[in-house]
Amino acid sequence: MSGSDSHITFSNISVAELCIYMAKRIKLRIPWNTLASLLAYFLFSEIYVKLIVPTFNFGGMIYDPRDNGIFELILIVLTSILLPNKIKTPSNLYNWLYFIILLIPSAVLSAEQGSDHFHLFLMFAALWILILFQILFAALMTRRIIPHSINYKRLPYYSILVFVMATLIFLAVSVGGVFNLNFYLVYDFRPDILANLPLILSYLMIMASSAFVGYLAALAFHRRDVKVLLLIGVIGFLFFGYSSQKSMLFNPFLAMAGYLLFKFSRPHLYILGGLSILSIIALLLPYDIFPLLTFLFVNRVVFLPSQINFFYFDFFSNHSFMLWAESKISLGLVDSKLPMSVMNYIGVLMTDNYDFGANSGWVANAYMNAGITGIVIYAAVIGIIFSLIDLWAKFYGKELVGAAFLIPVITMIMSVDLLIVLMTGGLIILLMIFQVMTMCIQMRKPDSFRNKHNSLPL
Numbered sequence: 001m002s003g004s005d006s007h008i009t010f011s012n013i014s015v016a017e018l019c020i021y022m023a024k025r026i027k028l029r030i031p032w033n034t035l036a037s038l039l040a041y042f043l044f045s046e047i048y049v050k051l052i053v054p055t056f057n058f059g060g061m062i063y064d065p066r067d068n069g070i071f072e073l074i075l076i077v078l079t080s081i082l083l084p085n086k087i088k089t090p091s092n093l094y095n096w097l098y099f100i101i102l103l104i105p106s107a108v109l110s111a112e113q114g115s116d117h118f119h120l121f122l123m124f125a126a127l128w129i130l131i132l133f134q135i136l137f138a139a140l141m142t143r144r145i146i147p148h149s150i151n152y153k154r155l156p157y158y159s160i161l162v163f164v165m166a167t168l169i170f171l172a173v174s175v176g177g178v179f180n181l182n183f184y185l186v187y188d189f190r191p192d193i194l195a196n197l198p199l200i201l202s203y204l205m206i207m208a209s210s211a212f213v214g215y216l217a218a219l220a221f222h223r224r225d226v227k228v229l230l231l232i233g234v235i236g237f238l239f240f241g242y243s244s245q246k247s248m249l250f251n252p253f254l255a256m257a258g259y260l261l262f263k264f265s266r267p268h269l270y271i272l273g274g275l276s277i278l279s280i281i282a283l284l285l286p287y288d289i290f291p292l293l294t295f296l297f298v299n300r301v302v303f304l305p306s307q308i309n310f311f312y313f314d315f316f317s318n319h320s321f322m323l324w325a326e327s328k329i330s331l332g333l334v335d336s337k338l339p340m341s342v343m344n345y346i347g348v349l350m351t352d353n354y355d356f357g358a359n360s361g362w363v364a365n366a367y368m369n370a371g372i373t374g375i376v377i378y379a380a381v382i383g384i385i386f387s388l389i390d391l392w393a394k395f396y397g398k399e400l401v402g403a404a405f406l407i408p409v410i411t412m413i414m415s416v417d418l419l420i421v422l423m424t425g426g427l428i429i430l431l432m433i434f435q436v437m438t439m440c441i442q443m444r445k446p447d448s449f450r451n452k453h454n455s456l457p458l
Contacts, residue, residue, distance in 0.1 A: 032269060033269070034076075034080040037080040037272065038076065039272070040272050043283075044108045045108050047283060048061075048303065049112060051298055055287055058304065060307070063112060064114045065113075069111035075107060082131070086266060087262070091387070093267055096268040096271070101413065102123065103123055107120065109307060122313065122372070126363045129379040141387055141388075152219065152222055167201070168208070171243065174197055186245070193242075193243060205239075213232060214251055214405075217251075218255050218256075218258070218402075219404065221259040236249050246296075262399040278293075279298075282298050305415065312365075312368050321368065327419055340354075343358055344357055359416060361414050362378050362412050362416075362421075388431065395441075401434070405427075408425055412427075
């Protein structure tokens with residue numbers, strides 16, 4: 001066909017046909033991340049106004065809305081665009097969890113009770129800085145990796161299971177067989193239980209029931225070991241009964257759910273959708289019919305961690321930083337200027353109750369210890385940890401590694417300082433297990449394979 005004939009043919013195409021052709025060529029991309037985030041934000045706002053303030057009003061939760069919530073909406077939209085659309089590494093989902101379970105509720109509190117804008121911005125900025133550090137460290141650790149289907153068999157399995165079961169038996173004997181399954185009575189049983197625990201058991205119990213149980217659940221799922229999965233569920237049930245710690249009941253199932261979620265390309269949308277559905281249920285059903293769902297989900301999970309974070313930021317914006325005075329890394333060279341532990345002092349400010357411990361996640365603890373500098377330091381450390389986890393995910397599988405570290409990561413986001421999760425919560429041991437086993441596997445490879453596909457982090 002000559003050039004003139006082509007021109008004549010194109011000119012004869014109608015406008016309607018041209019529009020249809022262009023519509024087929026252009027793919028309309030719906031911003032599902034942003035839409036799902038905004039839906040959760042508005043539903044959480046309805047819950048706060050209609051349920052939290054009139055029913056609970058716990059820890060100074062008041063209704064004092066701003067004239068508009070433009071600042072909060074901008075932060076949510078901007079961060080939802082910044083976060084990945086598809087989950088390709090465990091850290092992708094970890095960052096989404098920080099955004100979903102901490103930042104969105106914090107934005108609601110900022111808009112509906114007039115919490116400080118700058119403190120809200122610092123919580124969002126902490127995530128942005130963390131992502132930046134991850135990019136930098138991932139670039140330094142980039143090596144070509146050829147995964148093998150049997151790599152996971154090198155990870156310790158039955159030895160960890162025996163340790164967890166031995167710790168559970170030690171706990172049952174130490175508390176004299178006292179067993180409680182009533183959620184409303186956990187705070188009645190807990191003081192006596194903790195008073196009777198040997199010091200070593202108090203550390204082993206936390207490590208075994210959180211980090212190790214999550215690790216075992218992920219590995220059992222990966223090995224398709226149904227019997228051990230059922231056993232882990234029973235272990236979580238028994239840990240809760242003997243310790244009166246609610247989180248110990250949910251940890252096994254949280255890790256199992258995490259393993260399934262990592263199989264999807266967009267699990268964060270399922271999480272946002274699930275939270276939105278629970279919010280609608282909480283709004284439609286009367287509180288007195290399902291009080292446990294409303295109390296645990298709406299009050300304890302959604303809003304209380306964010307409320308505690310604001311109290312930490314507000315208090316230490318007007319007082320001297322702790323400089324890790326309550327941590328052993330200060331070597332006793334720094335003394336706390338508070339009359340009691342920070343956790344109990346903030347609890348008194350929130351509730352006038354000396355028995356209430358206001359424990360918070362890594363971002364509030366980072367600010368408590370060293371302000372903005374502390375946030376940068378903690379973000380750098382977590383960035384290294386996340387980069388290592390992503391590297392091991394290529395070696396053992398995203399589902400296994402992502403679910404194995406899920407419980408320590410969520411604990412670190414919501415309720416415990418980074419250093420405590422590392423040392424007491426068992427995160428450092430999990431890191432060592434994966435690092436040592438990866439080194440052992442690589443050393444067993446032929447030299448030619450090892451030199452070509454070396455993936456060890458330095």
